[in-house]
Amino acid sequence: MGVVAGSFRDPAGQVYAVDGRILRTVSRFGVEDYEALRSSGVLQSFTEAGRIVSAEEVDKACLGAAAREACYVLEHPRLPIISYPYEWPFEVLKSAALAHLDLQRDALEHDIVLSDASAYNVQFRGTAPLFIDYLSFRRYRPGEYWQGHRQFCEQFLNPLLLRALFGLNHNAWYRGSQEGVTAVELSRILKWHQKLRPFLLMHVVLPARFQLAATRDAGAKLQKAKQRQMPKSAYLAMLGQLRDWIEGLRPRDKAPTVWSHYDHEHNYTDLDHSAKSAFIRNFVAATKPGMLWDLGCNTGEYSELALGAGAQTVVGFDIDQQALDHAYRRAVDRGLSFTPLYLDAANPSPDQGWDGAERRSLKARACADALIALAFVHHLAIGRNVPLAQVIRWLLDLAPQGVIEFVPKTDPQVSRMLALREDIFPDYTEERFLGLLQSQARIVEQKRLVADGRLLVWYRRD
Template sequence: MAIDLDEGSFRDPRGHIYLDADRVFRTVNTTGIDEYNRVKTTGLLGKLIASNQLVELEEVDKQAHGFDQPEVALLLEHPRLPFISYPYEWGFQQLKSAALLQLDIYLEALRHDVTLSDASAYNIQFIGAQPIFIDHLAFRPYEDGEFWLAHRQFCEQFLNPLLLRAKLGISHNAWYRGTLEGISTSDLNSLLPLRKKLSWNTFSQVVLQAHFQKATLEKSARSAVSANKGLPKLSFERLLTGMRHWIETLQPLDSGSTVWGDYADDNSYNENSAIHKRRFIESFAADLKPDVLWDLGCNTGEYSAAALSSGARYVVGFDFDLVAIDKAYMRARDNDLAFLPLFLDAANPSPNQGWSQLERKGLKNRADCACLLALALVHHLAIGKNIPLTAVVKWLLALAPNGVVEFVPKNDPMVQELLRFRDDIFDDYDLDHFVKSIRERADIVLIEQIQDSERHLIRYKCH
């Protein structure tokens, strides 16, 4: 059995994650076994697992699985998650849910005389719309009087990205992807105008923190940590609770209408067209019943939900409109769907990055998908991004062996909107060229013109 180190876990000396095709293992090293056992005896891990806040674990025989290194004290096995996502791919509401989970876990930990060693957003994943904590070695025994040592990291990886959107209407995604560690307090403080700094929460968590970080030297940093050793646990809990209440009230400044966020209600379909399209997707999902389906251009998740209701077991949706992503997430949350919507610019998808370009995996390297939907997407890439039509087809078909793609003709109002302020240089953008390009790489199972529309749905199966 070939077991590979997950490069995203290399930083923690207490243990590492290893993956094979079906299973996930976590080593607990000799440097971390004492803290793990002490935390385990408090009952915290079991309580968090029972409440679906912490991923399940099972202690297994390390030698039976090939982990006989002397530094490995214990081996844990975890269920494999359907898809690994990163904070720079989450919408505002997902990042907010993850922040609230982090604080809830911290508060529960303190009730068990346990604390967290860090506040990394990468310690949280989503199963559908449900955030779940995944790092069992992030817990350690609480020491009386200690301060929230991970406060700065929490602000940079959770609070500041949320405030960027809530206060300024600027999305966190590109910035977060560029730094990987979130948004610094000094950068956020520089961006905020004076009138946005006047609330006590913003002043204390952004303005003052930026000032302290700028003024603090190594010597005074040691003094500050020493001085904070006298913080009573009740005050610590109040700090966390206050942060939680504030984050719970945050909403994106730009949460109103967008062209694509309102696409489900404002497009070139009539009711008959929408019914036809939905039935085509339902038939496709019912035939193949994929374990994982990717919905590229998922918008608010209408067709992701249709696929789930017809046999798909899990859907990962992608869209570039953050208002649509928030709506899709709320659809998944409110209806308990096995649906994970994520932000994606298909012309610039998440790459391999981080240390040695291995720490955070690119889209193609994270998971396989059995099937995909690419509905009302092709024209955004071919016309909106000037990507040759054949290149779009090649990229889509390389993602999944089976799929449904929609072709939107030039005379469609949505394409005309893209062409309104530019020359039409897209001579090969037509149905014939599109179908020909697919047939060079796959068998076409079915082509249907959508009722009362000039759009076409094409189901393919790769050779």
């Protein structure tokens, strides 16, 4: 039986993974708020609308000794994948932020608030945000402040502002700090005229200045501030104004990247394109994966195709933020069960956080029944100097079956990669690629794309 390592912070309860079941204890610290939430009607309406994960109260015996102190044990359905805010593209983080604010607003109408604003409490089913922490809800105390404001700004607002104001992606910074971007940090890099914009002044500049000023004289001012009452209308107005502002945030980087227009500009002939589509369609129809990972998903063209061919859920990974923006738009517009995530495959998310166990590595969360890696291998093998054997090993570890495309050195894209550097990749050949695959898996089918000599291989690890 395992305590989920990321759930240690809350005295109100803990999460356990037992034989594939997800169980949550509610301790005596959290029981009154949980019961208030349950009887408020909020819980039911949120779960019915698919805004928070469902839960069922189960017999405490299923947790054994771990449930001795617990007042309740809840069982949640297992989610298709757990992802972290440092893996979310801009639009995904933004939709999580809006979902959090909407949840706050609607709960407050029933005198329920969220005690924190951790972005890790939001997960995704397709592109639909889902709140997962029951124990963050508690009863509203009239006149109280928004306790999660600081955390909301750090974990949602400020990372979004990095891209909206400066065209910088939040992912690397977020993964480093894990708690997002503080007001003091963001305030330091704002230009003076940005600091005068009302919303930035209110949610970034002033909190940063007050925080710093309080290091010299915290006591009296803080005491005075704590004695004041925040009218509920002001609380709601704060949430509403933040929501409107965040909804209007757009990435600042407008210049197209290499991959954002890949769909329209890639160098396949129509014939090869339809042959490739047919190959993927056959593979998916035959294997019917519950979860398919699309590595190097780009704008999600083949993810969509796989969903059409019978994959239940697709998680797509790409390094290009603009391609991910397009992929997200595709998923939302067409109602796909497709989650696009940011991934630098040469540096995937590690085990990290407290004791190196709070947030799990991508590999530990691997849950794919199948994968597709189209025009992907050469980015690692040539673009990042990862030996071909290791790239193949890594892919085979991620999923028991899949389709991998091999792009030869004669391909214009690979030639371009090699144009300015010495070719130190004598092993990067189709023969070696096939040899490596065959030594670890069975090749079910393969297909040569005529025009550019690319090869599609369907493997199965038995």
